[in-house]
Amino acid sequence: MADETVPTLDEWAGGAEALERLTEVFYRSVLKDDLIGPLFAHMDADHPKFVAMWLSEVFGGPDRYTRERGGYPHMLRHHIGKAITEPQRRRWVSLLMDAADEVALPDDPEFRAAFVGYIEWGTRLARSNSQPGATPPTEAPVPRWGWGVAPPYQP
Numbered sequence: 667m668a669d670e671t672v673p674t675l676d677e678w679a680g681g682a683e684a685l686e687r688l689t690e691v692f693y694r695s696v697l698k699d700d701l702i703g704p705l706f707a708h709m710d711a712d713h714p715k716f717v718a719m720w721l722s723e724v725f726g727g728p729d730r731y732t733r734e735r736g737g738y739p740h741m742l743r744h745h746i747g748k749a750i751t752e753p754q755r756r757r758w759v760s761l762l763m764d765a766a767d768e769v770a771l772p773d774d775p776e777f778r779a780a781f782v783g784y785i786e787w788g789t790r791l792a793r794s795n796s797q798p799g800a801t802p803p804t805e806a807p808v809p810r811w812g813w814g815v816a817p818p819y820q821p
């Protein structure tokens with residue numbers, strides 16, 4: 667059973683609003699980036715909102731991406747065949763971390779460790795699922811990410 671006294675990562679981050687601010691700033695810099703900008707040239711204007719919904723659900727918030735956007739299968743379809751390279755993955759991570767600082771997501775060690783842990787995991791899956799001939803599972807729940815070994819420090 668979840669420990670009710672420990673906030674979710676979504677709550678700690680500031681909820682949907684904070685994650686939307688994050689993805690707005692992030693995709694603004696992605697679009698200007700030489701290495702990964704071209705991959706996103708035709709993205710939906712609401713793409714930042716959809717990715718914020720995904721992140722909020724992963725981090726323990728409401729299951730809006732599953733209910734309103736098609737869940738894991740829909741997200742997966744967007745990565746299939748994109749042949750994301752390791753330098754592109756690293757740039758994606760790096761720009762997201764810059765955006766996290768810019769919008770002032772909580773910068774305590776516990777939150778950032780959990781946040782970067784999911785982002786490393788998720789981007790490595792996105793890269794491998796995007797390779798030609800990849801056969802990732804086509805059905806799966808949206809993953810749920812928690813604090814791991816270091817919940818918020820409470821003296």
Ligand code: HEM
Pocket residue numbers: 702705706707708709710713716717720721735740741744745748750754755758784785786787788789792793
């Ligand atoms: C934790 C890592 C990642 C997450 C959570 C994530 C999440 C998502 C989601 C939710 C969508 C679908 C949005 C929708 O519902 O319309 C999407 C699409 C996409 N993602 Fe990712 N992604 C990740 C990593 C990456 C990486 C590393 C790249 C490439 C460097 C990438 C490239 C794309 C592209 C090109 C699309 C389609 C954009 C379009 O609409 O044209 N993603 N991603």
